[in-house]
Amino acid sequence: MKIIIAPDSFKDSLSAQGVAHAIAEGLAQVWPAAQLIKCPMADGGEGTVEAVLAACDGQWRGARVRGPLGAAVEARWGWLPDSRTAIIEMAEASGLQLVPPGQRDACSSSTFGTGELIRAALDEGASRVILAIGGSATNDGGAGAMQALGVALLDDQGQALPPGGLALGKLARIDLRDLDPRLAGVRFEIAADVDNPLCGPHGASAVFGPQKGASAEQVQQLDRALAHFAGHCAQVLDRDVSDEPGSGAAGGLGFAAKAFLKAQFRTGVEVVAQLTGLADAIDGADLVVTGEGRFDAQTLRGKTPYGVARIAQRRGVPVVVIAGTLGEGYEALYEHGIDAAFALANGPMTLQEACTDAPRLLAERARDIARLWQVAAR
Numbered sequence: 001m002k003i004i005i006a007p008d009s010f011k012d013s014l015s016a017q018g019v020a021h022a023i024a025e026g027l028a029q030v031w032p033a034a035q036l037i038k039c040p041m042a043d044g045g046e047g048t049v050e051a052v053l054a055a056c057d058g059q060w061r062g063a064r065v066r067g068p069l070g071a072a073v074e075a076r077w078g079w080l081p082d083s084r085t086a087i088i089e090m091a092e093a094s095g096l097q098l099v100p101p102g103q104r105d106a107c108s109s110s111t112f113g114t115g116e117l118i119r120a121a122l123d124e125g126a127s128r129v130i131l132a133i134g135g136s137a138t139n140d141g142g143a144g145a146m147q148a149l150g151v152a153l154l155d156d157q158g159q160a161l162p163p164g165g166l167a168l169g170k171l172a173r174i175d176l177r178d179l180d181p182r183l184a185g186v187r188f189e190i191a192a193d194v195d196n197p198l199c200g201p202h203g204a205s206a207v208f209g210p211q212k213g214a215s216a217e218q219v220q221q222l223d224r225a226l227a228h229f230a231g232h233c234a235q236v237l238d239r240d241v242s243d244e245p246g247s248g249a250a251g252g253l254g255f256a257a258k259a260f261l262k263a264q265f266r267t268g269v270e271v272v273a274q275l276t277g278l279a280d281a282i283d284g285a286d287l288v289v290t291g292e293g294r295f296d297a298q299t300l301r302g303k304t305p306y307g308v309a310r311i312a313q314r315r316g317v318p319v320v321v322i323a324g325t326l327g328e329g330y331e332a333l334y335e336h337g338i339d340a341a342f343a344l345a346n347g348p349m350t351l352q353e354a355c356t357d358a359p360r361l362l363a364e365r366a367r368d369i370a371r372l373w374q375v376a377a378r
Contacts, residue, residue, distance in 0.1 A: 016040035026366025044268020045134025104213030115148025142256020196248030269307030296327025309337030
């Protein structure tokens with residue numbers, strides 16, 4: 001029996017590798033002779049670089065860059081030397097986890113450090129850069145990253161704009177003369193788990209601004225500032241990508257990457273699946289087990305279980321999900337290649353208890369699924 005184990009990480013609990021290992025332990029209790037192939041996955045958020053490097057025998061690189069509020073941070077990124085591919089998790093430089101809850105400021109946080117990571121990849125000789133853009137603390141439309149790469153954003157006095165999305169409302173001119181010329185020889189791809197546009201009721205500010213510290217009034221101000229920025233970009237670049245899917249990802253970094261770097265937007269799980277060879281692994285499998293911390297209707301927006309299920313469905317392989325919790329609307333995934341879903345908890349427990357006991361609980365659920373499969377096969 002061949003079983004593919006392709007989960008995402010469980011946030012604040014286990015890495016994707018840890019989840020896959022625990023599931024494998026549980027399955028092996030019932031199927032000791034089974035071929036258990038672990039393919040840790042990610043969807044463009046936390047853990048994307050780790051999952052790819054583990055599967056592709058890549059290398060870690062590091063750089064000291066400017067964090068979302070300006071303080072220096074140590075950020076890691078991935079390098080695949082054979083293909084000269086850099087994998088950059090923007091959250092390493094500009095992520096929400098870098099800012100304590102009481103200090104989160106969507107108005108002034110910047111993606112400048114992410115641009116510095118792109119520069120580091122250029123210095124390494126990258127010909128392809130994959131930007132995994134989940135988990136941002138920013139709402140600056142990617143302006144900071146572009147400034148780090150040489151784009152000058154100037155006010156009506158010819159002065160450089162300060163960091164943050166709110167300052168974009170004072171943008172008067174964009175100067176591309178110092179844009180790093182090496183960018184022209186690099187293929188950029190965006191790996192994201194959301195497909196929001198830049199502005200409007202479904203845009204970066206409205207949907208994600210509040211979790212980054214924006215008040216209701218600031219959300220409106222930021223939305224207007226990003227629209228103003230997009231208007232200037234359209235004039236200078238002769239195209240407008242603000243309404244395209246994914247432009248609102250990472251507080252608008254998706255917009256800047258598409259507008260200035262001509263980045264191709266792809267779902268994060270699609271990118272990771274390609275790099276790790278998931279489709280080839282699933283060929284001939286009897287079962288796929290995937291999972292994530294919270295499995296609900298939002299999973300349809302491009303989260304790992306949805307992406308894994310699409311690949312498996314095309315090959316006629318059944319898919320089972322093990323999740324930390326089953327949220328509202330998860331049943332909708334049954335129409336998209338998911339055959340069954342199970343929650344982690346085996347009784348009342350706190351979130352902390354569930355996180356602490358996740359390895360044991362995952363192994364138990366996997367064991368129970370295998371036993372049920374045996375019964376059904378009789």
